[in-house]
Amino acid sequence: MSVPRRFLLAEFATPEPMVAAARKLRESGRAGLDAYSPYPVHGIDEALALPRSKVPIVAFCAALCGIAGGYTMQWWMNSVDYSINVANRPPHSWPTNIPITFESAVLTTALTIFFGCIFYFFGLPRTYHPVFEAEEFRSASLDAFWISAELSEADDVVGLRTTLREAGARTVMVVTESL
Amino acid sequence: MGNNIPVGWAFGIINFVWWIGIGHAGTLISAILLLFQQKWRTSINRFAEAMTLFAVMQAGIFPVLHTGRPWFALYWLFPYPSTNRIWPQFKSPLMWDVFAVSTYFITSFLFWYLGLIPDLASLRDSSTGRWQRRIYGIFAFGWRGSARHWHHYKIAYLLLAGLATPLVLSVHTIVSFDFAVSILPGWHTTIFPPYFVAGAVFSGFAMVVTLLVPARRFMNLKSLVTIRHLEAMCKIMLVTGLIVAYGYALEHFVAWYSGNKYEYFVFANRRGIFVGNERAAANSPYMPIFWLMVFCNCILPNIFWFRFGRTNVYVMWASAILINVGMWCERFVIVVTSLHRDFLPSSWAIYKPTWVDLTLFAGTICFFGTLFLLFLKFIPAVAVSEVKELRHEIEHEHHTGILPPGSQEVIHETEMEGAKP
Numbered sequence: 001m002s003v004p005r006r007f008l009l010a011e012f013a014t015p016e017p018m019v020a021a022a023r024k025l026r027e028s029g030r031a032g033l034d035a036y037s038p039y040p041v042h043g044i045d046e047a048l049a050l051p052r053s054k055v056p057i058v059a060f061c062a063a064l065c066g067i068a069g070g071y072t073m074q075w076w077m078n079s080v081d082y083s084i085n086v087a088n089r090p091p092h093s094w095p096t097n098i099p100i101t102f103e104s105a106v107l108t109t110a111l112t113i114f115f116g117c118i119f120y121f122f123g124l125p126r127t128y129h130p131v132f133e134a135e136e137f138r139s140a141s142l143d144a145f146w147i148s149a150e151l152s153e154a155d156d157v158v159g160l161r162t163t164l165r166e167a168g169a170r171t172v173m174v175v176t177e178s179l
Numbered sequence: 180m181g182n183n184i185p186v187g188w189a190f191g192i193i194n195f196v197w198w199i200g201i202g203h204a205g206t207l208i209s210a211i212l213l214l215f216q217q218k219w220r221t222s223i224n225r226f227a228e229a230m231t232l233f234a235v236m237q238a239g240i241f242p243v244l245h246t247g248r249p250w251f252a253l254y255w256l257f258p259y260p261s262t263n264r265i266w267p268q269f270k271s272p273l274m275w276d277v278f279a280v281s282t283y284f285i286t287s288f289l290f291w292y293l294g295l296i297p298d299l300a301s302l303r304d305s306s307t308g309r310w311q312r313r314i315y316g317i318f319a320f321g322w323r324g325s326a327r328h329w330h331h332y333k334i335a336y337l338l339l340a341g342l343a344t345p346l347v348l349s350v351h352t353i354v355s356f357d358f359a360v361s362i363l364p365g366w367h368t369t370i371f372p373p374y375f376v377a378g379a380v381f382s383g384f385a386m387v388v389t390l391l392v393p394a395r396r397f398m399n400l401k402s403l404v405t406i407r408h409l410e411a412m413c414k415i416m417l418v419t420g421l422i423v424a425y426g427y428a429l430e431h432f433v434a435w436y437s438g439n440k441y442e443y444f445v446f447a448n449r450r451g452i453f454v455g456n457e458r459a460a461a462n463s464p465y466m467p468i469f470w471l472m473v474f475c476n477c478i479l480p481n482i483f484w485f486r487f488g489r490t491n492v493y494v495m496w497a498s499a500i501l502i503n504v505g506m507w508c509e510r511f512v513i514v515v516t517s518l519h520r521d522f523l524p525s526s527w528a529i530y531k532p533t534w535v536d537l538t539l540f541a542g543t544i545c546f547f548g549t550l551f552l553l554f555l556k557f558i559p560a561v562a563v564s565e566v567k568e569l570r571h572e573i574e575h576e577h578h579t580g581i582l583p584p585g586s587q588e589v590i591h592e593t594e595m596e597g598a599k600p
Contacts, residue, residue, distance in 0.1 A: 039568035077266035
């Protein structure tokens, strides 16, 4: 059985000190940091040094697949597998295939973006996370700004607490994952 | 139903086009205004997107009923390997429509739901009942507002908006192809795609205003949905209304200028006056509907030139309802008057809706209303997290003094209005 992870949580009333504190912690070499806010906070991506999001690349690939798939479907169904002769018009005519090719590209891309984000980029659905151990953490989706730092055995919790307090945190606490 | 030869497309198609057009304002508000960074959209986008979804649901009912045998529609329309071993005919605009509308519904739903996730999480965290917390918790998927998630979320939301923008233009364009690709006078015209899109936005904004004016009053949203929002919507109705009026004028002009006898006859029959030599057209049974359409869609929106029309909610609400009526009449005029005078005078007929047509239509209005009330009851009608973000931005700009001129007065007015009982 694995050891339950411990997290240090700090709550801030406004976003700016939270971003500053996150930057400070990251620059001091701490890993396993995260920030939580009711809306996307300006500057937190740089503060946590998050890499560029891969969502656009994934979306672009999905769009190409949608175009290829949509066009191939129409070509194969209407001119190979079940060719309908309407007044001797050619069974394969690309202009009539454009609307559905476009729609299938949009559909594939939208589905990929949504489910790709939920399942892969966000790692949801996940109804349990150690940060939810703190009842106070409810404010993270309402009006407060939180930082979490994963703690190891060797960490100086007291020193970290003081640093965060000085950075303007109004609450600092330690939560332990329940296994 | 009252459909018969020669009027084979009546209420089924009129109501389909009407409902799907209403849906377009939601996507316009949520996606196009997002891309143009029109931040005022924040307090109405959730509302308008919900309207889109519910309107598209109503629209989807009609083509299925229109096929007559809905169980056949499944293998006519969806490319799945059925035991009959046949595939749909993709060269038919009907098929394009199926793909356009279903893609539109799915994409709008995903866009709406992605925007809703942070708000569902905040409902989970602010509600006190055990079951409320659980249910909202399930629908929020365990969203915790992590910066690592927001990082992807922002770009995903923007990309979905970017996808929805050409999509919304394509949907009504494809709906108009159902008519324009045929070779029937009154339908076979190249102006249809832009004119349908403008009409869709026009009717959609009218429906948003129809719903928003009572909702902001009874739900006490006056500090979020201000008169400024309503004014902006009135201006969009004015612009799109004028485009629609131009479309009507051009249709009649081209019918005359083309020198095509059949084309001229259809439009003379629609308007009933200035019919020239076409004496037969003087017998125009649907003339009142045509002129009601002209009044509601071309004359009435001009009230929004005046500040009085844009700020008085009663005037605005009454006009919006009449615009919805006018846009319904437009679809009636397009569908029925192009068909009822067939090429053979012996098959001329008058279309009258039966009680089945009327009750089905009334039923969809009630279904739409029910869904809307359920939405208002259970789901945040305003995009809460986006409003919080906007509020923070405004306050930030307020402190640093980079607010554009006039904004302080607006903020003050808004606060005063919100403070009213």
